[in-house]
Amino acid sequence: MILVTGATGLNGKAIVREFARQKHEVRALVRDPARASAAGLDELAGVQLVEGDMRRPETLGAALDGIDCVLMISTATEDMTETQGRFIDACKQAGVAHAVKFSGAESNIGYDATKFRFTRMHEEIERYLEGAGMAWTHLRPSQFMQVYLRDAPTIAAEGAFHLALGDTELSPVDVEDIAKVAFRLLRDGGHDGESLDMTGPEALTMSDVAARISQATGRPVRYVDVSPEVRRCNLLASGISAGFADALDEQLAERLRRPKSRVHLATHEMFGVRATPFVEFARRHAAMFGGQA
Template structure:
C-alpha cells in the first residue's frame, strides 16, 4: 500500500519542478526553518533539486536519518548566533515557528535574517489572524508575529492556512487499538488543508517573483466535521470506525496530558469557534498560487491510510 503514496509524492514533486522550469527562475539560496517539521521537510524536498537549500534543524543527525534533503544546518530558535550563521547570504527564508509561549523565537529569526541580508521572508501564519473574534493565545501570537515581520522592512509573504488535515494523525493510536475516533464537537466543520498543498505553495512563493507583500488564505476545498473525517478514515483503513464525541471536560483533560495550561485554554477557545461555524469558510489561495484546486480530505486520508493501519 505504500507504493501509491510514494508515486503520488513523486508525481507532485515532478509537477512542482516542471512549473519551476516554466517560471525560469534563477538558482537561489533558500533557508528553511522548521525543516524537520511537516511543512519544512516537504518544502526542502521540493526546492532542493533546483536551489541551494539550507535546512535548519536542532538535531542534524536525526534529520539526516529521516532523509531530510538540502544542506542540513544545526540551528536553534533560542540561539541567535546559530541562526545568523544559517541565514548569512540567503536570498529567501521560510519562517515556521511553533511555540506561542516563546515569542523571542520569532524575534531571533528575524534579527538573524535581517543581519544576514535575506531579502524575502515567507511566513507560515494562521488564517484566524484575519478574524476579529479569534482572540485565543495562539492567534494573538501569530498576529504579533506578522506585525514583527512587516516592521523589519524586508520583503514578506504571508501564508495563512486553516487547520492541517494531518492533525487527525493524533487519532491513529485509538484507531489502531480500538477502531475508535474520539474528538470534541463532532459535527463542527473546518475547511482543513492538506499540508502538502501548503508546502507546494511555500516552495512556489519562495522561488518565484511576484509574491512580495501578499497574503494567501489556504484552505481545503470544503469544510468537514470530525465525524465525517472519521468516516473517510474508515474507508481509508478498510474497516468500520466508531466516533465518540468528547465533552469539553474530557478534551481538556486529554490535552492537559500533552500541553501546558495556556495552550489547553487556547485549544478550547479555538474548538468553540469551530463549533460556532467560525472555521468553515473556504478560500482560494491555493488556486491563486498553484492554479489548481486544493486536495480533498478523502484524498489525504487514502494517501495516509498505512499510517492509521500501522500505528
C-alpha cells in the same frame, strides 16, 4: 539562496523534501543535527543543513550568509513572538531581501484570532515583519489534515475517534499542498505584501471526517463527541502540557462559537496546485488508520 527554518517540524520537513523532489537547492536551519539525520534530511540531494537557533541570533551567521529569501517557521510555544522577532531582526541585519512568514488563519467564519494565543501571536509577528523594512509575504494555512493522524491509534483499535467539536465544520488542508505552494513561492519570488490564506477543498464536520476515513480504509469509523472537559483530560493523559492544553481550550471555544467554515482555494489556484480532498489524504495513510503502520 533560500533558507527554510524549522526544518525538522511537520511543515518544514515537507517543504525541504519538496525542494529535493524538485531538484532545487535549499538551506535548512536545524537546532539538532541528530534529529535532522533521524528524519533523513541529511540524505536529500541539494539540501544544505546548517545548525543554529532562532532564539540565539549569534548562532545564525552561517545560516543567513548569502540568503536572499527565508521561510520562517518555528514551534508554537509561549515565546514564539520573541523568537521570530529576534530572527526577523537577524535577517534584516544580514541583508535578507524577502521574508515569508509561515503563519496561520482559522477557517471558521468569523473566528476571532485574538481569542487563541497562537493565532494572536502569528498576527503580532506578521505586524512586526511588515514594519521591519524587508519585502514580506504571509503564508496562512488553516488546520492540517495531518492532525488526524494523532487519532490513528484509537481509530485502529476502536474504530472511533473522540473530539469535542459537535457539528462544527473545519476545512483542513494537506501539508503536502502547503509544501508545493511554499516551494513555488520561494523559488519564483514575488507576492510582496500579500497574505495568502489556504484551506482544504471541503468544509467537514467530524462525522464527515469519520465517513471519509471509513471510505479510505474500508472499515467503519465513527466520531464520538465528548465534552471539552473530557477532551482536556485526554490531552493531558497523552502527555500534552497543561499550558498547551490551555491554548487548545481557547481554540476549541472559539471554533464552537463559529461552527461554519469557509473554503478558500485561491492560493492553490494561484500556484497551480491541486487541492487534495480529505478522502485522498486518508487513502494515503490508510495503513496507519488501520493499525498496520
